[in-house]
Amino acid sequence: MEIKKNSExxxxxxxxxxxxxxxxxxxxLTLAAFTFQSVKMDDDLSDSKSxxxxxEYQAEEEEKPEPEEIEExxxxxxxxxxxxxxxxxxxxxEPPPPDVTPPEPPPIAEEEVITVVEEIVEFPDxxxxxxxxxxxxxxxxNDNVDYPQTSIEMNEQGRVFLSFVVEKDGSITNVKxxxxxxxxxxxxAKRVVRKMPKWTAGEAAGRAxxxxxxxxINFQLN
Numbered sequence: 001m002e003i004k005k006n007s008e009x010x011x012x013x014x015x016x017x018x019x020x021x022x023x024x025x026x027x028x029l030t031l032a033a034f035t036f037q038s039v040k041m042d043d044d045l046s047d048s049k050s051x052x053x054x055x056e057y058q059a060e061e062e063e064k065p066e067p068e069e070i071e072e073x074x075x076x077x078x079x080x081x082x083x084x085x086x087x088x089x090x091x092x093x094e095p096p097p098p099d100v101t102p103p104e105p106p107p108i109a110e111e112e113v114i115t116v117v118e119e120i121v122e123f124p125d126x127x128x129x130x131x132x133x134x135x136x137x138x139x140x141x142n143d144n145v146d147y148p149q150t151s152i153e154m155n156e157q158g159r160v161f162l163s164f165v166v167e168k169d170g171s172i173t174n175v176k177x178x179x180x181x182x183x184x185x186x187x188x189a190k191r192v193v194r195k196m197p198k199w200t201a202g203e204a205a206g207r208a209x210x211x212x213x214x215x216x217i218n219f220q221l222n
Contacts, residue, residue, distance in 0.1 A: 120211070121209045128200060161177070
C-alpha cells in the first residue's frame with residue numbers, strides 16, 4: 001500500500017520550521033545567559049572595586065592625622081588717639097595776690113601767782129580790837145558818820161549789823177551787811193567800817209590770825 005502525501009501538509013517543511021525556531025530559542029537563551037553573566041560579573045566587579053576604593057579611602061582618612069586646631073589670637077581693637085582740645089585762654093591780667101600778714105604770736109601767759117588764803121578764825125584766843133578800846137571806837141564812829149539826808153527826811157533810824165575780817169596786819173576786809181535797815185543807811189554803815197584805822201589783829205595759839213568780827217552801828221535821830 002502506497003502512502004500518499006498530502007500536498008497541503010508537508011511534514012518536512014514543518015520540521016524544518018520547528019527546528020529553526022528551536023535553534024533560535026536555544027541561541028537566544030544562550031546569548032541571554034552569557035549576557036546576564038557578563039552583566040552580573042561587571043556589576044560584581046564594579047561593586048568590589050567601589051568597595052575596595054571606599055576601604056582604601058577610609059584607611060587613608062584614618063591614617064591621615066587631623067590638623068591641630070590653631071587658636072586664633074584675640075582681636076586687637078585699636079582706638080584712634082584722643083586729641084585733647086586746646087582751649088585758648090584769654091590774656092587776662094590777674095590781680096596780684098593779697099599780702100598775707102602772718103598773725104602775731106599769742107602773748108606769753110604770765111605766770112599765775114597762787115595766793116594761799118588762810119582760814120578765817122571765828123573765835124580766836126585773843127579777839128581783834130579797835131586801837132584804844134570800845135569807847136574810842138564809838139567816839140570815832142560818831143565823828144565819822146554822815147546821816148543820809150533821805151533817811152532823815154524819811155525818818156529812817158535803827159541799828160545796822162555788820163561783819164568784817166581783821167587781817168593779820170590789822171586792815172579791814174570782807175565787809176558785809178548781816179541785817180540792815182535801808183539801802184542808804186546800810187551803804188553808810190559799810191563806808192564807815194571800811195574807813196576805820198587798822199585794828200589790832202587777833203591771836204590763836206600765840207600767833208596772829210585772820211579773825212572775823214561783828215559790829216552794830218546805831219543810827220538815831222535826836
